[in-house]
Amino acid sequence: MLEEQAPPxxxxxxxxxxxxxxxxxxLDKISVSFDGFLALNNLNLxxxxxxxxxxxGPNGAGKxxxxxxxxxxxxxxxxxxxxxxxxxxxxxxxxxxxxxIGRKFQKPTVFVNHTVLENLELAxxxxxxxxxxxxxxxxxxxxxxxxxxxxxxxxxxxxxxxxGALSHGQKQWLEIGMLLQQNPQVLLVDEPVAGMxxxxxxxxxxxxxxxxxxxxxxxxxxxxxxxxxxxRQVTVLHQGHVLAEGSMDAIQNDARVIxxxxxx
Amino acid sequence: MLTKRLLEHERGGYILLAVLAALAIVxxxxxxxxxxxxxxxxxxxxxxxLGKYLCYxxxxxxxxxxxxxxxxxxxxxxxxxxxGGYAMGMYLMRQxxxxxxxxxxxxxxxxxxxxWDALPWYWYGFDNxxxxxxxxxxxxxxxxxxxGWLAFRSRVTGVYLSIITQALTYALMxxxxxxxxxxxxxxxxxxxxxxxxxxxQSDATRIVLFLCSVAALAFGYLACRxxxxxxxxxxxxxxxxxxxxxxxxxxxxxxxKLWVFTFSAVLAGIAGALYVPQVGIINPTEFQPLNxxxxxxxxxxxxxxxxxxxxxxxxxVNYAKSVLTAALPEVWLFVLGxxxxxxxxxxxxxxxGLVERVRRLRHA
Numbered sequence: 052m053l054e055e056q057a058p059p060x061x062x063x064x065x066x067x068x069x070x071x072x073x074x075x076x077x078l079d080k081i082s083v084s085f086d087g088f089l090a091l092n093n094l095n096l097x098x099x100x101x102x103x104x105x106x107x108g109p110n111g112a113g114k115x116x117x118x119x120x121x122x123x124x125x126x127x128x129x130x131x132x133x134x135x136x137x138x139x140x141x142x143x144x145x146x147x148x149x150x151x152i153g154r155k156f157q158k159p160t161v162f163v164n165h166t167v168l169e170n171l172e173l174a175x176x177x178x179x180x181x182x183x184x185x186x187x188x189x190x191x192x193x194x195x196x197x198x199x200x201x202x203x204x205x206x207x208x209x210x211x212x213x214x215g216a217l218s219h220g221q222k223q224w225l226e227i228g229m230l231l232q233q234n235p236q237v238l239l240v241d242e243p244v245a246g247m248x249x250x251x252x253x254x255x256x257x258x259x260x261x262x263x264x265x266x267x268x269x270x271x272x273x274x275x276x277x278x279x280x281x282x283r284q285v286t287v288l289h290q291g292h293v294l295a296e297g298s299m300d301a302i303q304n305d306a307r308v309i310x311x312x313x314x315x
Numbered sequence: 316m317l318t319k320r321l322l323e324h325e326r327g328g329y330i331l332l333a334v335l336a337a338l339a340i341v342x343x344x345x346x347x348x349x350x351x352x353x354x355x356x357x358x359x360x361x362x363x364x365l366g367k368y369l370c371y372x373x374x375x376x377x378x379x380x381x382x383x384x385x386x387x388x389x390x391x392x393x394x395x396x397x398x399g400g401y402a403m404g405m406y407l408m409r410q411x412x413x414x415x416x417x418x419x420x421x422x423x424x425x426x427x428x429x430x431w432d433a434l435p436w437y438w439y440g441f442d443n444x445x446x447x448x449x450x451x452x453x454x455x456x457x458x459x460x461x462x463g464w465l466a467f468r469s470r471v472t473g474v475y476l477s478i479i480t481q482a483l484t485y486a487l488m489x490x491x492x493x494x495x496x497x498x499x500x501x502x503x504x505x506x507x508x509x510x511x512x513x514x515x516q517s518d519a520t521r522i523v524l525f526l527c528s529v530a531a532l533a534f535g536y537l538a539c540r541x542x543x544x545x546x547x548x549x550x551x552x553x554x555x556x557x558x559x560x561x562x563x564x565x566x567x568x569x570x571x572k573l574w575v576f577t578f579s580a581v582l583a584g585i586a587g588a589l590y591v592p593q594v595g596i597i598n599p600t601e602f603q604p605l606n607x608x609x610x611x612x613x614x615x616x617x618x619x620x621x622x623x624x625x626x627x628x629x630x631x632v633n634y635a636k637s638v639l640t641a642a643l644p645e646v647w648l649f650v651l652g653x654x655x656x657x658x659x660x661x662x663x664x665x666x667x668g669l670v671e672r673v674r675r676l677r678h679a
Contacts (some may be wrong), residue, residue, distance in 0.1 A: 060415045122563060151567035162553040169549055176546065179566045181574050184547040233564060 075100045075267050076152070076237055081130030082291075083116055090116040091127065092291035098237065103263035105278045106271045109311065114271045115157070117288070118239050125147040135236065146179070150233035153230035157241040157271075159222035163215030167206050167225055170214050171197045175232030197232070202215065204228035206257070220251040227258060237267045244277050256281050321540040327623035327667060328540065332533060337364065339529045342520045359518050359667035362525050363593050365636065368630050369528035371577030373535045375613045375629035376622050377582035379570065380539050382611070385575050386555030388473075390607050391480030394487050395455035395485075397601035399584025401491075403452055404504035404597040406447030407439060411508050424506070425499045435497045444511055450586040452486055452581050459575065459580030467569035467576075472558070481604050492554035503598025510592055521593070528589045534625065535582050541621050542578070551575055612651060615658045618667025627666060 076098035083091040098104055108114055117126035119133060120282045123145045131221050132140040134151050172189060175196060201207045202223040210216065214225055223243055229236050244252045245260065252274070262268055262283050272278050278285065278299070285302045287294045295305045302308055322328050327594060342365065346358035373394050381387040415421040417427040422620045440446040466476055494500035542548050550679060554561045554568045561568045591597045600606075609632070615626020632654070639647045664670055 124559075145559075145562040146565050146567045149563050154563045156560070160557050162556050162560070165549060165550060166557055173546070173549055173553060173566075174564050176565075181547060181567075181570055184550055184571075185542065185545045187546065229564065 053143065066163060073100045074098065075135055076269075077131075077133040078117070078121070079131045079133075081117075081120055081127045081132065083113075083120060083125060083127045089291050091120065094288075094292050095128070096286065096293065098267050098269060100236075100267055101259060101264045102285055103268045103281060104270070105282040105285045106269060106288060107147045107275070107278055107285060108294075111290075112288040113291040114288055115241065116291075118154060118241060118271070121239060122147075122152060122154050125268070149184045149233065149235070152233050152239060153233045153235035153238040154239045155230055155241055157245065159219065159226050161214040161217075161222050161225050161229065163213065165214055166211050167201070167210050167214055167217070168197065168210045170225060171200055171228055171232050174229035175200075175234075193295065200228045203231065205254070220247045220255075223247065223251075223255070225259070228256075231262070233265070236312075238262065240268060242272055242274075244272065244274050252277055317541075320544055321391040321537055325540070325623075327621060327627075328536065330538060331623040331626055332661075335529050335533050339526055342525060346522060347518060359521055362518075362521055366525040366528045366593045367590060368633050369525070369532050370593070371613070371633055372626035373528075373582050373586035373589075374610060375617065375625035376535050376539055377579045377586065378610055379583075379614050379619055379622055379625035380542065381576055381579045382614060383622075383625070384543050384555065385551045385572055387572060387576060388477045388612065389480045389576075389610070390604065391482075391484035392579070392610055393607035394484035394602055395459060395580040395583035395591070396587035396606075397484075397487070397491075397597065397599075398455045398458065399451045399587030400591040400597040400601060401498060401504070401587075402441075402447055402450040403583070403588035403591045405441040405498075406444060406508075407451075407507040407510060408490055408504050410439070410510065411506065414508055415506070421664070423499070423504075425494075425502065426497070427557035428651075429494060431497075431534060438608045448588075451584050455580040455584030455587075456577050458576045459504045463573040463576040465660070469571070477659040481607065484602050485604050488599050488604075491602060499598070501599060503596055504591075505596040505598075507592065507595055507622065512557045515592055515595070523549045524589065525594050528593070531585055531589055535585070536622055538582075542575070547571065553581075560624075565567070578666070603637060609651060612655050612658070614665075616662070616665050616666030621667050624665050624667035631666070 076096070077092055081091050081094040082089065094113065094117060096117070106114055106117070108176040116125060120127050121140060123140065123143055126141065132150075134140050138151065140148060140152075162173070165173070172193070175193060176184065177193075178184070178187065196209070201210055202225060206217075206221060206225060206228065209221065210266045214222065215224060224285065226241065227238075227240070230240075245253050247255065256277065259268055259270060270278075270281070282299050284297070285299050286296045287302060287305075287308050288309050293310050294311065295302055297305075321330075321612055324617075342357060342362055346359065346362050349356045374392065377395075378389060378392045381389055381392075382587065385662050392442070397600050404544065408423045410598075411423065415424040415427075416426055422431060426434070438464060441450070462480075466479065471479065491498050491503075492501050498504065507515050509515055510520065513523075545551075550566055550571055554566075554571060587601075613628040613632045614625045615628070616632055618624030632651075636647060639650060658665060664671070
């Protein structure tokens with residue numbers, strides 16, 4: 052199978068970037084074009100286990116397309132994508148990848164006609180096949196896990212409200228809660244603090260930093276202040292490829308980055 | 316436990332089941348026990364008419380399951396109803412035996428008329444009641460499965476899906492109109508004599524068929540409630556609201572849609588099979604696209620996404636149709652069109668939504 056093609060950890064890779072010894076997500080030379088427009092151009096990205104990574108970049112830099120490739124929505128024209136050593140992401144579709152990699156959308160996408168509890172219950176369902184979903188009832192263990200998630204995202208009091216009635220910020224948290232219920236190893240979080248109040252932003256920052264370690268978290272964000280408050284490692288995307296990677300300080304002093312992004 | 320789950324907070328569902336129970340008791344008494352001269356007597360014509368409405372109500376519930384809950388607007392559900400009806404019709408045809416106009420013990424009249432000398436292979440087995448009943452379920456179910464497998468796997472959704480369901484029923488109509496298909500051409504199947512040895516014209520047989528329709532509707536309603544109150548039901552409603560989110564949460568949306576669509580088609584087939592012996596005929600006009608669109612109007616008018624609302628809508632619209640086509644036949648299609656416009660603009664949740672709004676106003 053394709054397993055042998057997965058790169059050995061710790062060895063230098065084409066492109067000059069060294070894959071971390073302990074990588075969980077690996078994108079190599081990914082290119083995607085839409086009608087001649089190169090949305091991703093030779094993109095390399097390596098995420099370590101337990102890492103919290105921020106991905107920034109101006110509009111059209113390819114952030115969303117990158118997430119589409121990782122989660123199986125878009126097939127790249129070229130390149131490789133591996134998960135946890137041996138799993139070729141390009142050979143799987145969305146529902147399969149969802150058990151390893153969870154995704155929060157830019158616009159909060161929750162099931163508005165379902166209650167908060169039902170949203171979490173669906174996301175947390177262990178067996179997602181048709182027949183078990185028809186006959187199986189929620190077990191006490193599942194119920195406990197839902198309660199724990201409700202506490203983590205601070206929505207215990209809203210458990211029986213329809214998700215559509217939540218505030219914008221609460222919807223964002225509910226979606227993060229659904230990711231937790233899904234219990235993937237990697238969380239892809241697209242603009243988690245868009246439209247949030249300052250207080251909500253702080254709570255979200257705590258939530259995400261708390262999740263790193265046990266999970267690998269990739270945050271795509273525009274809000275530089277927020278990125279500064281949580282980031283350990285930052286990747287700057289520009290025109291579909293990685294412009295710079297490093298600590299926030301290093302990034303902020305990178306001349307190329309200043310030119311295309313921060314200096315505006 | 317189960318009844319609690321199925322009917323909790325479902326006032327409309329209770330009312331539907333209560334009405335069905337009342338019908339099951341009152342109609343046989345009014346028809347068979349109370350003598351004909353009495354004002355309380357119910358004519359056999361009325362029994363047959365009510366039985367027809369019940370079949371329509373079951374058909375409407377089957378559409379509501381896919382449209383109201385799974386968000387699949389099928390404009391070809393009449394096809395599954397008609398196929399169930401044809402399977403039943405074929406059994407009834409074979410029961411006629413030598414009593415046909417041409418007296419051929421093997422071949423139905425229309426085949427003799429076409430100078431056929433043997434029964435086509437796909438008519439084999441239909442002299443057996445249980446085989447025919449199996450086909451009532453299997454034929455619409457299989458068609459829905461194959462159609463759904465192709466459509467949902469290719470991620471055909473929304474208006475495109477509606478259009479191809481419409482094309483499906485239209486194509487079947489054209490096929491069944493052809494004499495060479497061996498289903499009686501434009502005359503369809505009719506002149507039925509008896510079923511399991513009981514005369515279809517007798518009042519007692521008609522009452523039994525009526526009671527079967529009551530039972531089928533009650534069963535259909537409860538089965539659909541079981542589906543929509545399960546986790547599967549919640550997944551399906553989530554697909555309706557945000558299909559790609561469901562995929563990224565790890566569910567195979569297309570497989571869920573496929574099974575719900577297939578189950579719905581089976582219910583529609585059962586409704587068709589009960590309809591045919593009560594009205595005494597099945598012909599290709601049952602496949603016409605207009606029927607499927609009317610069906611959508613019933614569900615929209617009653618209130619989609621409630622199941623009992625669909626049953627209510629089917630009864631209301633068909634009662635109006637019975638009255639109007641008798642009094643002012645040329646007006647009916649205009650009324651139907653106006654109803655659809657009215658419901659879309661003024662009653663997005665149908666009659667059920669209207670009742671709820673009035674109740675809330677009174678409480679406020």
